[in-house]
Amino acid sequence: MFSILQRKFSGDRRTSRGRLVLIVLTMLAGAVIPARAQESPYIVTYDHYLEEPGSLEVECFSTFGTQRAANDFHAFWSEFEYGVTAFWTTEFYLDSQTTFNESTVFTGFRWENRVRLLQNEHFINPVLYLEYEQTSGADKILKEVEGHDVESDYAVPNAIASQEHDHEMELKLLLSKNFKSWNIAENTLAAKNLTGGNPWEFGYAIGASRPLGLKASAQRCSFCAENFVAGVEMYGGLGTTSRFGLPNTSHYLAPVAAWNLPSDWTIRISPGFGLNDNSHRFLLRLGVSREFSGFGNALSRLFGGR
Amino acid sequence: MNRVLSSCFVSVLLIAIAFAQTAEAPRTANPVYAPLTKAPKKAVARRNPLQDDPDAVVGGAKLFALHCSECHGEMAEGGKKAPSLLADEVQQSTPGTLFWLLSNGVVRRGMPVWSKLPEPQRWQLVSYIKSLNPKPDAGSEKHPEETNSGSPPPANQTP
Numbered sequence: 001m002f003s004i005l006q007r008k009f010s011g012d013r014r015t016s017r018g019r020l021v022l023i024v025l026t027m028l029a030g031a032v033i034p035a036r037a038q039e040s041p042y043i044v045t046y047d048h049y050l051e052e053p054g055s056l057e058v059e060c061f062s063t064f065g066t067q068r069a070a071n072d073f074h075a076f077w078s079e080f081e082y083g084v085t086a087f088w089t090t091e092f093y094l095d096s097q098t099t100f101n102e103s104t105v106f107t108g109f110r111w112e113n114r115v116r117l118l119q120n121e122h123f124i125n126p127v128l129y130l131e132y133e134q135t136s137g138a139d140k141i142l143k144e145v146e147g148h149d150v151e152s153d154y155a156v157p158n159a160i161a162s163q164e165h166d167h168e169m170e171l172k173l174l175l176s177k178n179f180k181s182w183n184i185a186e187n188t189l190a191a192k193n194l195t196g197g198n199p200w201e202f203g204y205a206i207g208a209s210r211p212l213g214l215k216a217s218a219q220r221c222s223f224c225a226e227n228f229v230a231g232v233e234m235y236g237g238l239g240t241t242s243r244f245g246l247p248n249t250s251h252y253l254a255p256v257a258a259w260n261l262p263s264d265w266t267i268r269i270s271p272g273f274g275l276n277d278n279s280h281r282f283l284l285r286l287g288v289s290r291e292f293s294g295f296g297n298a299l300s301r302l303f304g305g306r
Numbered sequence: 307m308n309r310v311l312s313s314c315f316v317s318v319l320l321i322a323i324a325f326a327q328t329a330e331a332p333r334t335a336n337p338v339y340a341p342l343t344k345a346p347k348k349a350v351a352r353r354n355p356l357q358d359d360p361d362a363v364v365g366g367a368k369l370f371a372l373h374c375s376e377c378h379g380e381m382a383e384g385g386k387k388a389p390s391l392l393a394d395e396v397q398q399s400t401p402g403t404l405f406w407l408l409s410n411g412v413v414r415r416g417m418p419v420w421s422k423l424p425e426p427q428r429w430q431l432v433s434y435i436k437s438l439n440p441k442p443d444a445g446s447e448k449h450p451e452e453t454n455s456g457s458p459p460p461a462n463q464t465p
Contacts, residue, residue, distance in 0.1 A: 050418070121410050
């Protein structure tokens with residue numbers, strides 16, 4: 001079938017390859033079962049739950065940010081999250097942003113891995129997070145706040161900031177626990193820019209959330225309380241190895257909410273408020289995601305697996 | 307010399323641990339269901355607070371279709387990735403055992419942790435799984451202490 005398709009689209013090699021990729025992706029999308037998961041509402045904080053094995057979650061997020069001394073921006077990123085096993089999830093990000101009255105630029109990629117350290121549920125559940133990112137200085141998704149990240153860092157025009165290329169390694173210890181239907185999560189991060197002799201940078205994120213309805217209703221419904229999860233998260237920088245502490249750091253408080261639709265989509269919203277003069281005054285984050293369970297199996301079958 | 311002694315000591319220790327684990331591990335007829343035997347006594351004895359709720363099974367069926375059927379099959383008959391939930395090992399387990407297994411998962415064998423579902427939803431799932439019992443006389447939701455025999459729950463028995 002692919003050879004026929006390839007011949008049909010033999011005019012332009014690039015176009016045919018693109019179309020072939022599109023067809024493969026369409027076939028995969030048709031082969032997998034969309035599954036509504038109970039998604040967490042957090043956007044910055046991580047709890048200890050990983051992607052189900054073989055499931056792919058495709059997510060699109062955006063951050064609108066105001067700036068006092070520069071143009072406002074709208075950063076957006078896509079996440080492809082795959083459950084390799086029940087204790088290992090891997091995720092690939094593509095980042096970009098538009099700064100109003102300036103330009104739209106692709107700002108890089110990230111690859112993260114989360115590994116559950118303990119088999120069973122415990123009083124506190126630790127997960128190890130390891131990320132490699134290759135981004136430009138124009139990256140503004142603010143997926144985490146670390147070191148002495150402050151609002152003025154983001155005021156550099158895209159044309160200049162895009163010239164700077166960072167290779168960064170990031171380690172996080174994710175701690176999370178469920179208590180009386182509440183989830184409480186705490187993340188500590190240490191990041192090291194591998195280009196140049198930069199010091200380690202530290203940051204934190206904490207969050208609490210709870211579903212609005214605890215029991216599942218008998219009917220399939222969009223507006224049932226059980227489909228909504230609400231909470232709050234707080235995140236910020238903790239300085240560097242050379243100057244650890246709160247001076248010259250930024251911090252945010254952000255209510256979060258997620259709506260898990262029966263049509264297999266999850267919508268998230270989080271208005272964030274800067275807590276000091278170093279922070280952006282306002283960040284509005286939005287996210288849309290869809291989970292496809294059985295993606296791994298479908299991919300395996302497509303390439304002759306059982 | 308010291309190195310040789312240390313290596314011998316470590317080897318003996320490892321073998322001893324391996325033997326101890328083999329001896330301690332409770333055996334079941336089908337090893338797939340072995341994780342059920344690992345539930346602590348306190349968890350095994352927990353009652354299902356939704357036992358008398360007629361809506362629990364219906365809600366549980368909805369949750370099962372959303373979260374469990376992809377691996378365990380639409381009728382819980384089992385599949386390539388996960389075992390049947392109609393088996394005696396599951397049906398004769400106490401609700402507390404099933405709740406414990408749902409909450410902790412069997413991460414090593416690919417079953418995720420489902421504690422992200424609120425507790426009432428996990429109990430709804432337990433109610434639904436128990437309602438699938440093909441033998442009406444086996445594995446009732448009756449609390450083990452309430453049974454006349456007073457025998458320990460089947461999930462903890464070693465055949």
